[in-house]
Amino acid sequence: MALDLTALRAHFPSLATGLAYFDGPGGTQTPRPVADAIAATLTGPLSNRGTVSPSELNAERAVADFRAAYADLLHMPAGGIVHGRSATQLTYDFSRHLAKGWTAGDEIVLSRLDHDANVRPWVQAAERAGVTVRWIEIDAETTELDLDSYERSLSPRTRLVAVTAASNVLGTKPPVRALADRAHAVGALVYVDGVHYAAHHLVDVPALGADLFVCSPYKFLGPHCGVLAAAPGLLETLRPDKLLPSPDTVPERFEFGTLPYEILAGATAAVDFLAAMDAGTTGTTGATATEASRRERLTRSMNSLHDHELTLRTRLQEGLDALGDALTLHSKAPDRTPTVLMTLEGRDAREAQAHLATRGVLAPAGSFYAYEPFTALKLTDPALRVGLAPYNTADDVDRLLDGLTAFL
Structure with missing residues (x-):
């Protein structure tokens, strides 16, 4: 339809x-449903998370619903969904988390196609760790990535490849899965900036081959925040600096301070709004929109x-x-x-x-x-x-x- x-x-x-x-x-x-969800959550009853009062349960529900919604949107486990203030903040945070495992002589690969939010955090983390930065260049004639330069940039010392799934200015969509397969072949992790991509395509993080994927709900009708998705097992291997009493479970260990429950509710409403844009039957099951999964x-x-x-x-x-x-x-x-x-x-x-x-x-x-x-x-x-x-x-x-x- x-x-x-x-x-x-x-x-x-x-x-x-x-x-x-x-x-x-x-x-x-x-859209109005997103604003309504924010207002309804913010005006409560609402308090810090817990299991005793209605206000505590509302906070718990906002967090659980958010993780479930972005698990559906990104095709990832709910336990691998991390909230952040923005994609930039999440990338800075995870550049520091990942760089703890880097040593002098290691290498990372970045793309000339990328928004600076998927460049500068990695460049600065590499400088602090004594890590070499290599680059995937752009073909000026096609505005696509130069894949030959990518091949030259990879080595057994490559620890990370960071690349966009779609350029925020040119629209170019690199062959992320092919890039990821080559990165994994040399033992590197793949961090994908999906901020622009997620606004136009249904995301399947495993199909893209991304180990870590970041997006921003305000690019697709939601409130200002960021979302990072990764396999819970990978997140378990990362040890962020954090407050001693704060949760150490995944994904909570990466979310610093009290979560903005009203923003989580708005971000969830954005996913539900996207899911309802076409109310027709699914092509595979014949189920109605209300019976089909999100x-x-x-x-x-x-x-x-x-x-x-x-x-x-x-x-x-x-x-x-x-x-x-x-x-x-x-x-x-x-x-x-x-x-x-x-x-x-x-x-x-x-x-x-x-x-x-x-x-x-x-x-x-x-x-x-x-x-x-x-x-x-x-x-x-x-x-x-x-x-x-x-x-x-x-x-x-x-x-x-x-x-x-x-x-x-």
Whole structure:
């Protein structure tokens, strides 16, 4: 089934502004059910976790429901789901946890395609440990990773490969499973930044070959926080610095301080909202949406979302191509998300952003923390980024194209 956009958009109060939002890669708009879940949890009864009072049980339920929801979303055990303030914070934390096992002479492999949140924490941890950093370069013609450079970067001393599942500025989706298989062949762990990827594809962490996978619910309709998924057995091998009385069980040993139960409830509601976007029957079981498992419903919804976004991306691409040499499109990889980065011939992208805003179109300009891609590809800062989200429509795309045409 196709997404019912009218019904879906009715859940987003912010769409009443009339704006066409193309800033999804930086964070999506929030549906009412997510806000309601946050408010209902926050207004209680609520207290610290326990088993005696209703307020304690509500806190326990918020944590358990969160882990179960992200286990379904990421296809991982609930005991391997770690909450964090952001993906950046989680990556910094785990860079320190993992670096405890590194010694001088070890090596790690990073990608020029990545957001700085999956680069700088590892670079800094490597510097402290005396570990060598090697790089997977970008092919400037295709904006894909240069796999030959990856092969050259691996060695028996490789301890970690950190790579994105999808670039937040170019949309490029590397062959993560193939990269992971080669990393595992030399005994390295694989840390995957799935922040942009999880907004557009149903995630299967084991199928990707990721040992650790991080994402951000606010990129897919939820509140601001981060989620890390790993096998509980792997987490058991990591010993973070922590307060003595705090839990030492997995995954709690990685969650410092009292958890924000209301944010957990909102993040859970975002997964349930995604699962309900396509209320049709599943293709495999014939069960109704209420009878199907949440994973089955997520699969159907995300498949429908992919079809929707691909249709809009094609419409967007054709319209941008028609503008000719007035702009340069830097998103070239055949396998990519519905995100397009462009620069405008002789024009400042910030001026284009301001012009589009006068027409009720939000398309941000900047470098978006993508320091390595911008440097490697010699991209002009700022560039204009256009990203699609579930609530975007064909009319939104046409308004964007009309605005760009008028500006150019």
